[in-house]
Amino acid sequence: xxxxxxxxxxxxxxxxxxxxxxxxxxxxxxxxxxxxxxxxxxxxxxxxxxxxxxxxxxxxxxxxxxxxxxxxxxxxxxxxxxxxxxxxxxxxxxxxxxxxxxxxxxxxxxxxxxxxxxxxxxxxxxxxxxxxxxxxxxxxxxxxxxxxxxxxxxxxxxxxxxxxxxxxxxxxxxxxxxxxxxxxxxxxxxxxxxxxxxxxxxxxxxxxxxxxxxxxxxxxxxxxxxxxxxxxxxxxxxxxxxxxxxxxxxxxxxxxxxxxxxxxxxxxxxxxxxxxxxxxxxxxxxxxxxxxxxxxxxxxxxxxxxxxxxxxxxxxxxxxxxxxxxxxxxxxxxxxxxxxxxxxxxxxxxxxxxxxxxxxxxxxxxxxxxxxxxxxxxxxxxxxxxxxxxxxxxxxxxxxxxxxxxxxxxxxxxxxxxxxxxxxxxxxxxxxxxxxxxxxxxxxxxxxxxxxxxxxxxxxxxxxxxxxxxxxxxxxxxxxxxxxxxxxxxxxx
Numbered sequence: 001x002x003x004x005x006x007x008x009x010x011x012x013x014x015x016x017x018x019x020x021x022x023x024x025x026x027x028x029x030x031x032x033x034x035x036x037x038x039x040x041x042x043x044x045x046x047x048x049x050x051x052x053x054x055x056x057x058x059x060x061x062x063x064x065x066x067x068x069x070x071x072x073x074x075x076x077x078x079x080x081x082x083x084x085x086x087x088x089x090x091x092x093x094x095x096x097x098x099x100x101x102x103x104x105x106x107x108x109x110x111x112x113x114x115x116x117x118x119x120x121x122x123x124x125x126x127x128x129x130x131x132x133x134x135x136x137x138x139x140x141x142x143x144x145x146x147x148x149x150x151x152x153x154x155x156x157x158x159x160x161x162x163x164x165x166x167x168x169x170x171x172x173x174x175x176x177x178x179x180x181x182x183x184x185x186x187x188x189x190x191x192x193x194x195x196x197x198x199x200x201x202x203x204x205x206x207x208x209x210x211x212x213x214x215x216x217x218x219x220x221x222x223x224x225x226x227x228x229x230x231x232x233x234x235x236x237x238x239x240x241x242x243x244x245x246x247x248x249x250x251x252x253x254x255x256x257x258x259x260x261x262x263x264x265x266x267x268x269x270x271x272x273x274x275x276x277x278x279x280x281x282x283x284x285x286x287x288x289x290x291x292x293x294x295x296x297x298x299x300x301x302x303x304x305x306x307x308x309x310x311x312x313x314x315x316x317x318x319x320x321x322x323x324x325x326x327x328x329x330x331x332x333x334x335x336x337x338x339x340x341x342x343x344x345x346x347x348x349x350x351x352x353x354x355x356x357x358x359x360x361x362x363x364x365x366x367x368x369x370x371x372x373x374x375x376x377x378x379x380x381x382x383x384x385x386x387x388x389x390x391x392x393x394x395x396x397x398x399x400x401x402x403x404x405x406x407x408x409x410x411x412x413x414x415x416x417x418x419x420x421x422x423x424x425x426x427x428x429x430x431x432x433x434x435x436x437x438x439x440x441x442x443x444x445x446x447x448x449x450x451x452x453x454x455x456x457x458x459x460x461x462x463x464x465x466x467x468x469x470x471x472x473x474x475x476x477x478x479x480x481x482x483x484x485x486x487x488x489x490x491x492x493x
Contacts (some may be wrong), residue, residue: 003073003088004203005487006118007359007371018455039437043246050262054123055112061096062126063438066092067477074479079166080373081443082119083363083478089114127406131373131441137184137413138379140386140397143202149270150229152261153293153333155324155398155462162199163389168206171387175408176213178385183412188222191245192397197227199237207243210380224248228262229277229288230270237284239478247288254308257301260335267441268483275308290316294366295333299343306350311434313356317363318344320464321451322398337466348478355482364475366446372439380448381416381425393437395423398449423448424458443468 005264061082074092077084079188087095094111098121115121138492144162147154156158163171172189179187189210192204207223214221223248232240240247251274252258259269290309294302302318309316313351319335320340335343345364351360367377378396386394393401395410404419405412425448429435434445445451446462454463462468 001088002090002094003109003487004085004091004111004118005073005115005483006083007087007483010304012372014051014085018053023456028116042486055109056100056102056104057123058100058112058116058121063128064095066437067473067480069477069480069484072485073480075483076085076120077476078119078128079438079472084370084479084483085115085118085120086487097322108360110305111275123215128441134379134383135184136188136383137175137182138190138384139171140190140384141171142192142193142194142386142388142397142400143168143196143204144389145200146198147193147195148198148229148230148265149195149227149307150263152263153295153321153324156194156400158194160175160387162202163193165202165205167208167389167391168202168443170391170407172206172210172213174287174387174409174412175385176209176217178411178413180217182383184219184383186222187214188211189221189223190226192226193222195228195231196225197231197240199235200239203245204239204243205246218263218330218437226291227277228252228270228274229281230264230273231238232277232280232436234263234280234284235287237281241284241286246453246491247286248291249274250293251275251289251305252293252295252298253301253305255299257305260297261295277286278312280315287314288293290314292316292318293321294318294335294340294343295321296335296339297333299335299340302343302347303350307346307354308397310350310354315356315363317355318347318366320325320366320467322410322447323453324398337470339466344467346435348474352478352481355478355485357422357486359482361475361479365382365468368439368472368475370442370475370479374444375427375429375441376425376446377428377446378425380423381419385413385416386388395425396449399423423452426458431459431461433465439472440470442472453468453492 053150063078064076066076068074068088072089073086075084076087093113094108100108100112102191112121141431145156145159146162147158175187191216196203210221210223225240226248229249229251253257255271258271264270269447278288325383359371361371380396386397386400387407388394388400391407394400394403395416399422403421404422406413409415428440428444431445432442446464448458453457453458
C-alpha cells in the first residue's frame with residue numbers, strides 16, 4: 001500500500017490560538033495528530049494545488065530529503081517549505097520512478113497529487129517561496145512589576161507598580177487602532193508581568209474591555225495569561241477559566257533543576273509551588289502550556305521534566321536562555337553547544353518513547369518552528385507591541401526599558417517599524433550566513449536580541465546556529481516517529 005502519513009492540522013489555516021506562538025512566550029494550541037493513510041484523506045487535498053501542475057510532469061523537489069524511521073517507513077520533507085510526512089516503502093519507490101508515464105495506475109496518480117499538495121514534489125522549480133506575513137497583531141501587556149519570585153534570568157526590575165485600569169483600556173484601544181490601521185483582522189493579547197495573576201481584577205477588567213472593543217470593530221481576539229504558577233489559587237483559576245484565557249506557566253525543571261535560577265523572594269525553591277499550581281489548573285479544567293527555559297542549570301534535568309509533563313498530557317515548548325540586559329543573572333546560565341545538543345537529544349529520546357498526540361515541531365528547538373515557515377524569528381518589530389505599565393511601547397519585552405513610542409501616539413506600530421535605533425528583527429534573507437541556508441524559513445536565524453548581544457550585529461547568524469543545524473534533523477525524525485506511532489495505533493484499533 002502507498003501510505004502517506006501527515007498531520008491534518010497543518011492542512012487548514014493556522015488556528016488563531018496558535019498564531020502568536022512565534023514569539024518569546026508562546027501561547028499555542030496542541031493539535032491532536034490526525035495521521036492517516038492516503039485512501040482516508042483524498043477529500044482534504046487542496047483544489048488550488050491540484051490545478052497548478054500536470055501530474056505527469058511532477059518529480060521530487062530538488063531539495064527533498066528523507067530520514068529512515070524503520071525498515072518500512074521514512075520521513076520526508078523539503079526544508080523551509082513542505083509539510084513533514086511519513087512515507088511507506090511503496091511511496092518511496094514511487095518517488096524514485098517519477099515522473100510518471102501515461103500508463104500509471106489511479107492509485108499512483110492520486111499519491112503523486114497528495115505528495116505535491118504536501119510540498120514534496122515540484123514541476124522542476126527548486127525555489128522555496130518566502131512565507132506570507134502574519135495576519136495577527138500581537139500585544140504584550142505588562143500589567144505589573146510585582147512578582148513573588150526572583151528568577152536569575154528575569155529582565156524585569158521588580159517593584160510594586162502596576163498598570164491602572166485607565167492605562168490598560170488605553171493600551172487596548174491602541175492595539176485595536178493599530179490593527180485597523182494596518183489591516184490585521186485579528187489581535188492576540190498576552191497579560192504578563194511580573195506575575196500577572198497577582199492582579200487578577202486588573203486582568204479581568206482589561207480582558208472584558210478588550211472583548212467588547214474587538215467585537216465592536218469586528219476583530220477576532222484571543223488572549224492568554226503568563227504566569228510563574230505559584231500564585232494560582234482555585235479562585236484565580238476559576239476566573240481564568242471563566243474568561244476563556246489560555247494559560248502559560250513557566251517551569252524549567254523538577255526540584256534543583258528549576259530552583260537554581262527560580263527562587264522565591266525569601267530565597268526558597270519554587271519548583272514544588274509551580275507543579276502544585278499546574279495540578280490545580282488541571283483540576284480546574286485548564287490545560288496550561290508549559291514554557292521551559294533551557295539553561296546550564298536545567299539542561300541535564302530535561303528528561304525528568306518531560307516525563308512529568310508527558311504523564312499529564314501537557315503541551316510545552318523549549319526555549320534557550322537569553323542573558324537579561326539588566327545583568328540580573330546570578331551566574332552564567334549559558335550551556336556550551338555540545339552540552340546543549342547532548343542534553344536536548346536525551347530529552348528527545350524521552351519523547352520518542354512516549355510521543356504525544358500533538359505535533360512538537362514548533363516547540364522543541366528554541367525559536368525554530370519546523371511546521372510553519374516564517375521570515376522573522378518572532379513578531380518583534382513587525383506585528384508586535386509591548387506596552388509597559390506606564391503606557392510606553394517597546395519592541396520586545398526583553399528591552400522593556402527602551403520604549404520607542406506611547407499608547408497615545410497616533411501610530412505606535414508604525415513607529416516600531418520605522419525605528420532603527422533599537423532591536424532590529426531582520427528578515428532571514430538579510431542575515432549573513434542565513435540567506436542561503438536550507439533551514440532559513442523554519443529557523444529564521446534565532447533571537448535578534450541574543451544575536452546582537454553575542455556578536456554586536458543584527459545581520460549575523462545566531463550564536464546558537466550550530467545547535468539549530470545539528471538538531472533540526474532530530475526534530476523532524478521525532479515528528480516522523482510520532483506520526484507513525486499514532487498511525488499504527490489507529491490501524492490496529
